[in-house]
Amino acid sequence: MRTNSHTLPSSDCLNSHVAEQSGLCFLGAKSTTMQAGTTIDIRKDIKSQLDELKCHPKESYNDVIGRLVSLAIDDEPLSEEAIQGLEEALEDVKRGRLIPESRIMKEYGVK
Template structure:
């Protein structure tokens, strides 16, 4: 396996060192663990992305309901449901 030198500030090196789980863990292990944490193994579906885009459009258009109003509407709906 080849090696590569990575230049970083002393502060970055200090932070990486603080992230070690044990003293003998290598910086490569720490970096790989961080990469694994950052990568999403289950990317969003097209449907989820469309839903997010629609929600963002609603927000920009001001189609929002304050939390207290949403709660009141839900409580009223729950009270009027037929318990079958």
């Protein structure tokens, strides 16, 4: 969603509050499931990016930030075995030990 204003939709979006001061936005996010809220300092360009990441106009900044945080955390980190396999594959690439796609396709009858 793109907005030209630095204010939030008023009535139904009670989960967030923005006040502008000297090029920074102060974003106070309070979720309906959380009791406490806090205020954070963000630049206007970052606030605009958060606006664009909203799934719908009345989505709270708390929900947008929550989505971003959940994307940043990997619940299934790579195993040591997977990391070792990737390192071996990278070494193969560096040393030119590759099989051309055309040869593989010919071997397996893929057109």
